[in-house]
Amino acid sequence: MASTINALTGSGGVAILGDSSGEIALQNNGTTIATVSSTGIAMASGKTLTGGGKILQVLQGTLTTPLTTTSTSYVDLLTVDITPSATDSKIYVSFTTNAGTNGDVAHLYTSLFRDSTEIGSATSTDSRTGAQTVTNTGAGQQMNYAGALLDSPSSTSAITYKIKVKVGGVQTGYWNRSARDNNAAFYDGRTVTQITVMEVAA
Numbered sequence: 001m002a003s004t005i006n007a008l009t010g011s012g013g014v015a016i017l018g019d020s021s022g023e024i025a026l027q028n029n030g031t032t033i034a035t036v037s038s039t040g041i042a043m044a045s046g047k048t049l050t051g052g053g054k055i056l057q058v059l060q061g062t063l064t065t066p067l068t069t070t071s072t073s074y075v076d077l078l079t080v081d082i083t084p085s086a087t088d089s090k091i092y093v094s095f096t097t098n099a100g101t102n103g104d105v106a107h108l109y110t111s112l113f114r115d116s117t118e119i120g121s122a123t124s125t126d127s128r129t130g131a132q133t134v135t136n137t138g139a140g141q142q143m144n145y146a147g148a149l150l151d152s153p154s155s156t157s158a159i160t161y162k163i164k165v166k167v168g169g170v171q172t173g174y175w176n177r178s179a180r181d182n183n184a185a186f187y188d189g190r191t192v193t194q195i196t197v198m199e200v201a202a
């Protein structure tokens with residue numbers, strides 16, 4: 001048993017029933033919503049906490065294989081799908097990836113997209129392309145690129161968040177590997193790309 005605080009329907013007000021268990025059952029018209037004990041608050045089966053900032057769901061995509069491209073237009077590197085439970089939910093999106101080039105002629109651009117819409121990139125200025133990350137490396141190098149944003153899709157339909165990449169220049173971009181990709185211990189290793197989306201209650 002537990003002490004109970006029961007919010008009654010109608011004009012009954014609140015009923016309080018005590019015992020010596022050290023626990024408190026929070027009820028609505030006789031149905032337990034949560035139990036408070038020395039270990040914290042435990043929600044009853046099928047019940048959830050509500051309120052702003054609560055994480056409602058977390059999804060992640062992972063790419064462990066390399067991608068190589070010479071495209072100067074964005075191509076998909078990794079995607080993850082999420083269906084928000086409410087139109088006022090926000091989606092926190094974060095990503096990490098690694099990539100390299102074969103010198104300073106090529107530059108690598110990484111951007112986030114919601115479906116076909118680019119989100120969170122810097123504003124392009126004159127001939128300067130805006131993106132989440134821009135860099136270049138030497139042949140034996142990989143750089144880590146990471147980014148995050150809090151998106152407001154205002155939708156309860158399925159949404160695809162994407163990491164898209166492209167090359168600026170005349171060379172090739174290599175993701176999850178170096179350009180040299182030397183097959184020898186302690187030289188050019190392989191890396192991983194991840195994208196994580198979290199629905200945050202308004």
